[in-house]
Amino acid sequence: MKGSMADRSDDHLVDLAKQGDVEAFAELARRCQERIFYSIFALTKNHQDASDLTQEALMQAFKSLKTFKQRSSFNTWVYRIAVNLTLNFLKKGKRDGARQVLDESLSWAEAKEDASPSPEGSSLKKELSRKLREAVDSLPLPYRASFVLVVFQGMTHNQAARVLGCSENTVSWRMHKARKILQASLNPYLEGR
Amino acid sequence: MRCKTIEKWLSDRIDGELSERKIKSLQAHLERCPSCRSYAAALEKIQDEARSIERLEVSPSFWEEFTSRLRSDLSSKKQEKRLERPLVKRWRWAGASAALTLLIVVGLYFLLFFEKPVPEMYVFSYEDSLAQIYREIGRDPELETLFNLVVLASIGESLEGAGWQDSAGFQESSLLWENLSEEELKLIESEIKKEEKIEEESHEG
Structure with missing residues (x-):
């Protein structure tokens, strides 16, 4: 059953899920849950919140599947x-977005293998990496959301705009503003590299 | 070209959103502007660093647990929907029946306890206007007489229009008198008395 579901297109699975096929919906969820989880995690910095919000989003999608007109992709x-x-969760301040809670099932991968083998170079890179995370976390929410989708998830401005419900131009301006802020706060560390 | 515009274009270029034409203008500007070159280098470093740090590793057990929880929630939701459906249908029927019963009860109540007023048949429907004119006339006897004559003439015209004058003894018809209002009857009575008085006076004279 699982194998046959995996071969089907998103549209076909959506049609089946609309008829109440749980397996079809589970396959759709499997295809997008990781990316959604990572994006939410990048915004909340809390794995439990990210996991709960991903589950909640998928359940909401399942409940309101009949209203999905398929004008955009399921993803x-x-x-x-x-x-x-x-965004609503963070706006309501249910959790301090900067707090990071990791458990044994999650861990930050070390930054890419440093090209510079010297301890000094490695230390500088780690410092920049830490400062960049802090700087991204302290970006205003609309800028952070755009930055996460475009930089971390590799979305185009158009895709990010569809997800955020704004224009491409808005995403473009938010990205520019976000980068200006990051550059200003990271300037001392960037020059030291 | 202003440097502020170039900074925005640099951001768009990193995201692969800058047109070829603008890229050419951007390159030309960067060749002669060290400040923008420095800004461009900083943005590239930030971009590289951001891509390298955001690599959260999640163990397979996390996803197994996640999927199992999701499947369980989905199945419960589906079950819930199944149970809800007949209940919703039952409630819909109950609601419709209650509304219908209420409608019948209210209908019967009005039918039995509120008698529909029988519409009065007026030969003349001047009652309200007559009262208003009487108030305006006040105590002026001359105007009152004139007005009474006008009313009588209009009664005559109405009767004439209905062809009553052609039938002998139309005054004796119960339809004529029964359909007249109290006010109209009083008016006619007063006019008859006046006529009788005039006749008596003329006889006496």
């Missing part, structure tokens, strides 16, 4: 639900 639609949920 974009669920993404949008997830990002809206997360």
Whole structure:
């Protein structure tokens, strides 16, 4: 059953899920849950919140599947639900977005293998990496959301705009502003590299 | 070209959102502007660093647990929907029946306890206007007489229009008198008395 589901297109699975096929929906969820989880995690910095919000977004999508007109892809639609949920969650201040809680199932991968083998170079890179995370976390929420989707998830401005429910131009300006802020706060560390 | 515009273009270029034409203008500007070159280098470093740090490793057990929880929630939701459906249908029927019963009860109540007023048949429907004119006339006898004559003439015209004058003894018809209002009857009575008085006076004279 699982194998046959995996071969089907998103559209076909959506049609089946609309008829109440849980397996079809589970396959759709499997295809997008990781990306959604990572995006939410990048915004909340809390794995439990990210996990709960991803589950909640998928459940909301399942419940309101009949209202999904398939004008956009299923991924974009669920993404949008997830990002809206997360932004509302953060706006309501349910959790301090800067707090990071990791457990044994999650860990930050070490930064890419440093090209410079010297201890000094490695230390500088780690410092920059830490400062960059802090700087991204302290970006205003709309800028942070755009930055996460475009830089961390590799979305185009158009895709990010669809998820965020704004224009491409807005995403473009938010990216520019976000980079200006990051550059200003990281300037001393960037020059030292 | 202003450097502020170039900074925005640099951001768009990193995201692969800058047109070829603008890229050419951007390159030309960067060749002669050290400040923008420095800014461009900083943005590239930030971009490289951001891509390298955001690599959260999640163990397979995390996803197994996640998927199992999701499947369980989905199945519960589906079950819930199944149970809800007949209940919702039952409630819909109950609601519709209650509304219908209420409608019947209210209908019967009005039918039995509120008698529909029988519409009065007026030969003349001047009652309200007559009262208003009487108030305006006040105590002026001359105007009152004139007005009474006008009313009588209009009664005559109405009767004439209905062809009553052609039938002998139309005054004796119960339909004529029964359909007249109290006010109209009083008016006619007063006019008859006046006529009788005039006749008596003329006889006496």
